[in-house]
Amino acid sequence: MTVKYTEDHEWVKAEGDAYVIGVSKHAAEQLGDVVFVELPEVGKTFAKGDEMAVVESVKAASDVYAPISGDIVEVNSAIVDEPAKVNEDPQGAAWFVKIKPSNPSELDALMDEGAYKDFAGNS
């Protein structure tokens, strides 16, 4: 499956029966140098739109929202240890969490790459 995006600049990609979630390259650029990441605990349940993680740059703190509802099955502790990875590879190695979705159809409402590029370009 392709990558999908939210209006809050998260990306979602299928991996097995879970979905990998992170922040977009555009969001990482806007944030600037990331110095702190807080991730949820494995097993925690979120509804779509819930505050799920926190990412802070030198200048400001931002919330990361759950793009879809579900349970956290894995978190990427590498970005907690080395927050700068979020700037280096936000849509690859610096993924945030993996979610097992409770309602996969929520993905249909998210933007595809082209729609997100248009959206991010205007935001």
Next chain:
Amino acid sequence: MPNQDYNELKKTPLYDLHLSLGAKMVEFAGYAMPVQYPAGILKEHLHTREKAGLFDVSHMGQAFLHSLEVERGAPGAHEAIAAALETLMPGEISKLKKGAARYTVLLSEAGGVLDDLMVSRPLRDDLQGMMFLVVNAARKKEDFALIQQKLGDRVRLDIAHDRALLAVQGPKAAAVVSRLIPGAAEQTFMTMRGYSWPAVDNGAYVVVSRLGYTGEDGFEISVPNSHAELLAKALLAAPEVEPVGLGARDSLRLEAGLCLYGHDLTPETSPIEGNIAFAVGKRRREEGGFPGAERIQRELIEGPKRLRIGLKPEGRAPAREGAEIQSVDGQKIGEVTSGGFGPSAGAPVAMGYVEAGFSKTGTQVNLIVRGKPLPAIVADMPFVPHRYYRG
């Protein structure tokens, strides 16, 4: 910043240069200012501590103040203008040495800080009776109105609308600035000198002060608008110099333990509460004669009810402005007024006000971040040692 009308904002003489350098511009105190360049806040911050950063601080208010009571250069001219200024601020101005700069504050009748500022006395004998003031951008209108209103019959206020202000900060600043302005390297911390630049006939009058807002050695150079871009480009041509925006300016001053007016100092805080008692001259503590003297003298004797202190949060999570400070048993004892991640400290750092009983270095407190208590200790400032050049 998209969707914002920058035509409404004031521009410094370096606006076009900022854009050509790829700066991200933001609104600050009514000006369009660079918050960062493509290198980003972290690199700009570290570069300043390692080599030298160039900052456009032209939004700040500059003014020359002239005595109306004693002719410039005549005996008693400095004493006259110093006496006038001392009615508004608690700093030692009359005994300020020739060519020296002093950090002090403008006070309300209640002893609250209306602004913090630099006051400098010229070196040259023929310029005695004149003073150079640099005040905060967000307060300049009010400051100059206050000076005009209170001292208008004793001094002439010449607001330097025609001047830009460039800061060069970092361990390489002296080498860089003295290549352009020979003599600047001999100045020590908190001194001010006038020069002609470029050093040819009809060069512009530049005022070079060896001070800054980063904790590093460095200079602030007041230059006519007409020569600002020329000087900025000459400074940027030095291999040691990179442009630095307001983002890193803030993280640098936070690590240096320096106050940001409107956040760490407000009209409600006294200079004693603000932990800047050094802005109140020794003689003046005894004599008073400045607004709010009663409160300030009382706080000097009895101690203030609350005090600005440094805070080191445990772990990596920064505590930002507005975070509540609690005692370990959960009572509110104060509030964070500035906080973030210190790139040179390699850790989060903050400052804030706490009740005096909790102000001792090493005191355990909790900072409430996203609803959760974050353990922190009261710490000495600066968080990164000052490296001023004292000769």
